[in-house]
Amino acid sequence: MTESVIHLHPAGKLLALVGNPNCGKTALFNRLTGSNQKVANYAGVTVERKEGRLKSAAGKTLRLLDLPGTYSLHPRSPDERVTCDVLAGRARGEKKPDLVVCVLDATNLRRNLRLVLAVKRQGLPVVIALNMADLAASRGLSIDVDALSRELGVPVVRTIATKGEGIDELKALLDRPEVWTTREGVVTASSSSQEADHATVRDLLKRLGLDRHLPHLPSDRVDRVLLHPVAGPIILMVVLFLLFQAVFSWAEPPMDAIKAAVDWLGQTISGYLPEGLLRSLLVDGIIAGCGAVLVFLPQILILFFFILLLEESGYLPRAAFLLDRLMGSVGLSGRSFIPLLSSFACAIPGIMATRSIANPRDRLVTIMIAPMMTCSARLPVYALLIGAFIPQREVWGGLELQGLVLFGLYLVGIVGAFAVAWVLKRFTSAGSQVRPLMMELPIYHWPHARSIAIGLWQRTEIFVKRVGGVILTMTIVLWALSSFPGAPPGATGAPIEYSIAGWIGRGLSHLLAPIGFNWQISLALVPGMAAREVAISSLGTVYALSAAGEDAAQALTPLIASSWSLPTALSLLAWYVFAPQCLSTLAAVRRETGGLKMPAIMLAYLFGLAYLASFITFRVATWLLG
Ligand SMILES: Nc1nc2c(ncn2[C@@H]2O[C@H](COP(=O)(O)OP(=O)(O)OP(=O)(O)O)[C@@H](O)[C@H]2O)c(=O)[nH]1
Numbered sequence: 333m334t335e336s337v338i339h340l341h342p343a344g345k346l347l348a349l350v351g352n353p354n355c356g357k358t359a360l361f362n363r364l365t366g367s368n369q370k371v372a373n374y375a376g377v378t379v380e381r382k383e384g385r386l387k388s389a390a391g392k393t394l395r396l397l398d399l400p401g402t403y404s405l406h407p408r409s410p411d412e413r414v415t416c417d418v419l420a421g422r423a424r425g426e427k428k429p430d431l432v433v434c435v436l437d438a439t440n441l442r443r444n445l446r447l448v449l450a451v452k453r454q455g456l457p458v459v460i461a462l463n464m465a466d467l468a469a470s471r472g473l474s475i476d477v478d479a480l481s482r483e484l485g486v487p488v489v490r491t492i493a494t495k496g497e498g499i500d501e502l503k504a505l506l507d508r509p510e511v512w513t514t515r516e517g518v519v520t521a522s523s524s525s526q527e528a529d530h531a532t533v534r535d536l537l538k539r540l541g542l543d544r545h546l547p548h549l550p551s552d553r554v555d556r557v558l559l560h561p562v563a564g565p566i567i568l569m570v571v572l573f574l575l576f577q578a579v580f581s582w583a584e585p586p587m588d589a590i591k592a593a594v595d596w597l598g599q600t601i602s603g604y605l606p607e608g609l610l611r612s613l614l615v616d617g618i619i620a621g622c623g624a625v626l627v628f629l630p631q632i633l634i635l636f637f638f639i640l641l642l643e644e645s646g647y648l649p650r651a652a653f654l655l656d657r658l659m660g661s662v663g664l665s666g667r668s669f670i671p672l673l674s675s676f677a678c679a680i681p682g683i684m685a686t687r688s689i690a691n692p693r694d695r696l697v698t699i700m701i702a703p704m705m706t707c708s709a710r711l712p713v714y715a716l717l718i719g720a721f722i723p724q725r726e727v728w729g730g731l732e733l734q735g736l737v738l739f740g741l742y743l744v745g746i747v748g749a750f751a752v753a754w755v756l757k758r759f760t761s762a763g764s765q766v767r768p769l770m771m772e773l774p775i776y777h778w779p780h781a782r783s784i785a786i787g788l789w790q791r792t793e794i795f796v797k798r799v800g801g802v803i804l805t806m807t808i809v810l811w812a813l814s815s816f817p818g819a820p821p822g823a824t825g826a827p828i829e830y831s832i833a834g835w836i837g838r839g840l841s842h843l844l845a846p847i848g849f850n851w852q853i854s855l856a857l858v859p860g861m862a863a864r865e866v867a868i869s870s871l872g873t874v875y876a877l878s879a880a881g882e883d884a885a886q887a888l889t890p891l892i893a894s895s896w897s898l899p900t901a902l903s904l905l906a907w908y909v910f911a912p913q914c915l916s917t918l919a920a921v922r923r924e925t926g927g928l929k930m931p932a933i934m935l936a937y938l939f940g941l942a943y944l945a946s947f948i949t950f951r952v953a954t955w956l957l958g
């Protein structure tokens with residue numbers, strides 16, 4: 333009997349969006365399919381293929397792939413390879429696309445058209461979305477769409493993805509049968525040499541009257557200041573600095589409101605339920621635990637508000653450019669900047685974004701240090717400890733001390749990461765010459781209020797899902813471990829001290845006492861492996877249960893302020909700068925590096941660093957204050 337492989341593909345014709353990085357593919361994808369994939373003003377935002385569905389004007393259902401941007405069909409980095417594989421029909425579980433929608437940045441046809449020639453050579457039917465038509469027009473560029481279409485032998489639609497213009501026209505085009513077949517235009521691209529393609533595009537642009545240089549842009553004038561060798565880095569520091577000030581100074585009113593709502597809920601439920609297990613689970617477990625984390629939502633949103641502004645305006649790659657020299661001195665290239673910056677949101681997308689790094693060694697080093705960038709899950713931990721231990725006062729003429737300490741913690745993470753990168757460069761065998769940064773600087777534009785709002789909403793959703801998912805689950809588990817087997821008759825302490833959790837906490841605190849952690853902290857770190865904020869919800873639960881008997885529902889901040897010493901708090905801050913308290917990050921590293929070796933090394937070295945940093949912090953602080 334012969335066996336044959338049967339490929340089952342979902343019904344519907346397959347379309348693929350292909351184009352240079354940052355030409356607006358994802359913006360177009362979102363408009364066509366109604367999705368909300370990440371759009372931002374720099375190259376290399378999309379690193380995976382994403383699928384969506386769209387309906388043609390006549391109602392036919394089609395499948396659409398959004399792909400990472402690429403300059404050519406000779407992949408240089410893992411993300412470009414995804415696109416090339418899809419076009420060649422080599423992508424796993426996917427057929428060759430039936431139609432390629434080539435998205436062009438109308439303000440940069442010279443480079444964008446070379447890719448069109450390469451795609452046509454693959455023998456796939458092509459339609460062109462001439463995107464960024466608004467920018468082209470504002471730069472005085474008038475492109476004859478019909479002539480372009482004739483020259484290339486493919487339909488061309490003018491689009492403005494951000495405004496949704498040209499979308500209906502594009503959908504109408506998909507109902508025309510001739511679109512789904514290949515045709516030759518005036519231009520033929522039979523030879524595959526790069527020089528030949530250059531010449532073909534040059535002649536084509538000449539015939540269309542588009543071969544002149546574009547005038548200088550306001551962007552260039554702005555860059556003369558923002559990329560200035562002296563002013564540039566200073567402005568960058570000021571921008572980052574203001575960001576951290578805002579995280580503390582703007583967040584207070586909304587945080588107080590959330591705190592009040594959580595307290596009210598706890599008290600109301602306590603009023604209705606008789607004392608017992610159910611009340612303990614709801615009030616001391618779930619509300620005290622999840623509430624302790626939920627109050628940090630405003631700070632996270634303020635942080636992301638700034639990150640989104642920077643992403644959409646086009647400032648980010650400039651920051652990469654400014655830091656390229658600095659990063660070069662530790663053996664990283666500016667290419668690592670965006671993955672590392674994404675890691676400030678969360679290390680996982682940051683680690684995925686390293687797929688745009690062509691050099692495997694650079695990529696690995698970037699992956700290994702990404703978890704040291706301060707992800708937003710650390711923010712609640714930092715904010716809790718800073719709020720409890722750092723006085724709210726102004727220093728040096730108007731700077732908030734709390735914001736300053738937060739800025740410092742972010743800096744320590746960055747400096748630590750750079751130090752590790754430097755060590756990896758010095759002491760690993762892989763060759764490590766640093767190549768100059770070749771990176772596109774997109775033009776600046778004003779962020780759209782809509783995309784900022786969508787971005788913030790998505791962050792809120794992610795955060796609330798974490799609170800309702802992993803944090804809630806771990807809180808309930810910890811509550812159960814903390815409530816059983818219960819205090820023996822005649823016991824004097826709170827029941828938690830006799831529980832399984834109390835036993836685990838005390839066991840671990842032998843190991844962690846040298847760095848100043850008490851048993852409650854030691855215990856909270858265990859479920860805190862699931863996600864960083866879980867440590868906060870765990871402390872909320874543990875302290876609520878420890879206080880059983882008296883009025884339990886008390887805010888965590890004043891509680892730890894009165895029961896921990898300052899060296900302990902500083903030591904825990906130092907711990908959180910380094911400790912790999914996040915299993916999903918380790919899983920992502922495993923996926924991206926294809927094995928257990930790298931995550932194991934990461935786990936060991938980060939815990940080692942965390943212990944060392946906490947030890948030094950605790951000892952020095954004790955000595956200074958004692
Ligand atoms: N003015 C203008 N901006 C646009 C248009 N289309 C997209 N943009 C902006 O261009 C930037 C890049 O858009 P994306 O959709 O992320 O680009 P992409 O091609 O998916 O980029 P990669 O995933 O990095 O390859 C974003 O800032 C968009 O808001 C357009 O038609 N006009």
Ligand SMILES: [Mg+2]
Binds near residue numbers: 401
């Ligand atoms: Mg994209």
